[in-house]
Amino acid sequence: TGTIKSSVKGGFACEIFGIQAFVPSSQLADAPIRNPNDFINKPLEFLIIKIDNIRMNVIASRRVLLEETKNVSKDEVLAKFKVGDIVKGKIKAIQSYGAFVSVESLDCLLHTSEISHLRVSSPEEIFTVGEEVTAQIIEIDNTQKRMSLSIKAMTPDPYVGVENKYKVGEIYEVKISKLTDFGAFAELDAGIAGLIHTSEIKHLNKNVNPRTVFKVGDVVKVKLKELDLEKKKLVLSYKDTQENPIEDFKKRYPINTVLDAKIVNKKEFGLFLNTGDSEIDIFIHYKQLDYSESSDALNSYKKGDTVKFKIIDIKDDKVNGSVRALLDDPFDIFKGKKNGDVVTAKVAEILDNYIRVNVGEKRFSVIIRKAEIAVEKADQRTNRFAVGDALDAMIVHLDEKERKVELSVKKLEEKQTKEAIKKYKNIDSGSQLADILGPALKAEKKPKKSKKEE
Numbered sequence: 001t002g003t004i005k006s007s008v009k010g011g012f013a014c015e016i017f018g019i020q021a022f023v024p025s026s027q028l029a030d031a032p033i034r035n036p037n038d039f040i041n042k043p044l045e046f047l048i049i050k051i052d053n054i055r056m057n058v059i060a061s062r063r064v065l066l067e068e069t070k071n072v073s074k075d076e077v078l079a080k081f082k083v084g085d086i087v088k089g090k091i092k093a094i095q096s097y098g099a100f101v102s103v104e105s106l107d108c109l110l111h112t113s114e115i116s117h118l119r120v121s122s123p124e125e126i127f128t129v130g131e132e133v134t135a136q137i138i139e140i141d142n143t144q145k146r147m148s149l150s151i152k153a154m155t156p157d158p159y160v161g162v163e164n165k166y167k168v169g170e171i172y173e174v175k176i177s178k179l180t181d182f183g184a185f186a187e188l189d190a191g192i193a194g195l196i197h198t199s200e201i202k203h204l205n206k207n208v209n210p211r212t213v214f215k216v217g218d219v220v221k222v223k224l225k226e227l228d229l230e231k232k233k234l235v236l237s238y239k240d241t242q243e244n245p246i247e248d249f250k251k252r253y254p255i256n257t258v259l260d261a262k263i264v265n266k267k268e269f270g271l272f273l274n275t276g277d278s279e280i281d282i283f284i285h286y287k288q289l290d291y292s293e294s295s296d297a298l299n300s301y302k303k304g305d306t307v308k309f310k311i312i313d314i315k316d317d318k319v320n321g322s323v324r325a326l327l328d329d330p331f332d333i334f335k336g337k338k339n340g341d342v343v344t345a346k347v348a349e350i351l352d353n354y355i356r357v358n359v360g361e362k363r364f365s366v367i368i369r370k371a372e373i374a375v376e377k378a379d380q381r382t383n384r385f386a387v388g389d390a391l392d393a394m395i396v397h398l399d400e401k402e403r404k405v406e407l408s409v410k411k412l413e414e415k416q417t418k419e420a421i422k423k424y425k426n427i428d429s430g431s432q433l434a435d436i437l438g439p440a441l442k443a444e445k446k447p448k449k450s451k452k453e454e
Contacts, residue, residue: 004040027064029063063413076342091129107143107146109149110133115147159232171223177193189411194233246314249278259275261309262274266302271289309325333361334364344391345366348362353370354367394411396411
C-alpha cells in the first residue's frame with residue numbers, strides 16, 4: 001500500500017513503506033485521469049515493477065493490479081455463457097463500426113453488420129447510449145477476453161425469397177417506419193424496408209424535408225425502383241405514384257407558346273417566372289433576354305415585373321423561356337450572305353487592339369481586330385477611327401449556326417487593289433500605275449463620316 005504525495009513531471013511521487021517511488025501517469029489508472037487531485041493522499045494498492053539499485057529509483061504501478069483484477073472478473077463472466085445464449089445489456093458506446101454493449105460489466109461488440117437484416121449505415125440511427133438491448137452471443141474469445149453479439153441472428157432472414165414476392169416497377173403499399181434528413185424508411189413487410197430518398201418524394205424538388213410530407217405510421221403507395229438482394233437494399237419512389245405537374249404544364253403551355261408571367265426571383269444568371277396558375281417556374285437565362293447575350297440585360301428587369309416571352313424548351317421537369325425569340329434577330333442582316341461579301345458597319349467602340357462595329361439597323365455587334373483594319377501596318381491604328389464612323393468590310397468567316405462573323409477591312413482593300421490593277425493593266429500610257437491608283441486607293445482607305453459629321 002502506498003500514498004500519492006504530489007504530481008511531478010511525467011507522473012506522481014508516491015510513498016510506499018516510507019520509500020519514495022515514482023508512478024508514471026500511464027500507470028496510475030486503467031482509464032484516462034480527469035482530475036489527478038482525486039488520488040492525492042489516498043492509500044492505494046501498488047505493484048513495484050522496477051527497482052534501480054544504482055540510481056536508487058523505485059517505479060510502481062497501480063494499473064497492473066487493476067487489469068489483473070479486471071481479467072479475473074472477465075474470466076468469471078465468460079465462464080457463465082456459451083455461444084448461442086441470449087443476453088441483455090446496455091449500450092455503453094457507439095462507433096461507426098458498431099455498438100459496445102455492457103453485459104455484466106463485460107464490454108461486448110455488436111458489429112454494424114450484426115444489427116439487422118436490413119442495411120444499417122450507422123449504428124447511431126438505431127441506438128442511443130444507455131438503451132437496453134437483447135442479443136445473441138455469436139463468438140467467445142477467451143484469449144482476448146471478449147464476446148461478440150448479434151441481434152439479426154435471433155430472427156430468420158426476411159429477404160430469403162423476396163425477389164419472388166416483389167418486382168421492380170410495381171406499385172406497393174408501405175408503412176413509414178422512420179424519418180431522417182436524407183429520406184424516409186418504409187416497410188413493405190415485417191423486416192423488409194426500403195428507402196424513399198429525398199429526391200424521390202416530389203417531382204419538382206430534389207431536396208425535400210421528409211418530415212413535411214410524411215409522419216411515422218403513414219401508409220402510402222410507392223414504386224419499387226431497385227432491388228439489390230446482395231446488399232439487401234430496396235429503392236422506393238413516392239413521386240412516381242403521383243401526377244407530375246410538368247405534364248399538366250405541357251398540355252396548357254406547349255413549346256412555342258407565347259405568354260405573360262411575373263418575375264418571382266432574379267439571379268445573376270437569369271430570371272425565374274411563374275404564370276400564377278402552376279407550381280412550375282419558368283427560367284429565362286440572361287442570354288435569352290436579348291441578342292446582346294450580356295448579363296447587363298438583367299438590369300432592365302426586377303422582381304414583380306410582368307414579362308412576355310416564348311416557351312422554347314421543356315426537359316427534365318424544367319421549363320426554359322426566351323424574350324429575344326419574340327424580337328427581330330439582328331443576325332438576319334447576314335441571311336443570304338457569304339464569305340467575300342461586303343457590308344457597311346458603324347464604329348461603336350474603339351480600343352487599342354480592336355474596334356467594335358455594329359452591322360445593320362438592329363446593330364449586330366462584330367469585333368474587327370487591329371491587324372484587319374488596313375493593309376499597311378502604319379495604317380493599322382484603331383485611333384484612325386471615331387465612334388460613329390461608317391466603314392466597309394469584307395465577310396471572311398460566317399457561321400450561321402454559331403452566330404459568328406468575322407470582318408476584315410484589310411481583305412477588302414487587298415481585293416480592291418487586285419481589281420484596280422486588273423482594270424488598269426492594259427492602259428497604254430506614260431503615266432505610272434501608282435499615279436492612277438494612288439488617289440483612288442486613298443479614297444477607299446479613308447473612313448466614311450457619319451451623317452452627323454457631314
